[in-house]
Amino acid sequence: MPELTLSRNDHRQTSMVCMYCGATATTKQEWRVVNHKPVKGGGGGGTDLVAPSGDDPISAGIGLLMLPFVLWELLKGIVSAVGALVGFVTKPRGTPAPTPKPARPVDPPTTLVAVTTCDRHRRFRDRFVWTGFAMGLVLVALWVWAIVVTRRVMGTENTDLAVTLVMTAILATILLPIALSLWYTLAGPVIVDRVTENEVVLDRVRQAYFDATGA
Numbered sequence: 001m002p003e004l005t006l007s008r009n010d011h012r013q014t015s016m017v018c019m020y021c022g023a024t025a026t027t028k029q030e031w032r033v034v035n036h037k038p039v040k041g042g043g044g045g046g047t048d049l050v051a052p053s054g055d056d057p058i059s060a061g062i063g064l065l066m067l068p069f070v071l072w073e074l075l076k077g078i079v080s081a082v083g084a085l086v087g088f089v090t091k092p093r094g095t096p097a098p099t100p101k102p103a104r105p106v107d108p109p110t111t112l113v114a115v116t117t118c119d120r121h122r123r124f125r126d127r128f129v130w131t132g133f134a135m136g137l138v139l140v141a142l143w144v145w146a147i148v149v150t151r152r153v154m155g156t157e158n159t160d161l162a163v164t165l166v167m168t169a170i171l172a173t174i175l176l177p178i179a180l181s182l183w184y185t186l187a188g189p190v191i192v193d194r195v196t197e198n199e200v201v202l203d204r205v206r207q208a209y210f211d212a213t214g215a
């Protein structure tokens with residue numbers, strides 16, 4: 001997905017072109033992102049992820065759906081932390097590392113970022129919210145159905161449908177959230193991808209925007 005790089009010291013007005021389809025924009029959504037100093041020697045740099053104005057309900061929703069994976073990562077993290085701690089306790093103590101000096105405030109402290117959209121794409125984000133909502137309903141319905149059928153056929157020979165339903169429900173619970181997050185990653189709304197020393201990079205700005213602005 002093409003990226004739009006905004007220079008921090010460039011105060012030109014954003015072109016009023018829809019970032020999704022290249023049509024004349026009617027809405028401009030502006031917010032400020034906090035400028036971070038680049039991490040020293042952070043190869044490639046700019047790994048600071050900044051969510052637009054800190055309210056990204058979809059990312060939060062996807063985060064919730066991906067909770068089993070997050071918990072698994074957390075478990076792995078805890079295990080390796082315990083391993084490191086055991087290693088630390090059994091090893092002789094070295095001299096403590098000197099505390100790093102606090103970084104000076106960055107100038108300017110924030111950068112104004114704008115996302116321009118036409119009427120049609122003004123609520124672009126909503127389709128992901130509704131899809132996630134519908135997906136949740138489908139999963140709940142599927143599980144209820146699977147449980148009802150399983151309880152009904154319990155103790156009988158006729159368990160094929162129940163087994164199929166439970167397997168489908170398990171697979172859907174794993175695959176649907178992955179599909180949604182993939183869709184969101186590949187075709188989601190414009191977001192601030194990263195903030196570097198001199199610029200703010202917007203990701204997922206559609207090619208039509210660049211065609212229309214000649215950027």
Ligand SMILES: [Zn+2]
Nearest residue numbers: 018021118121
């Ligand atoms: Zn548009």
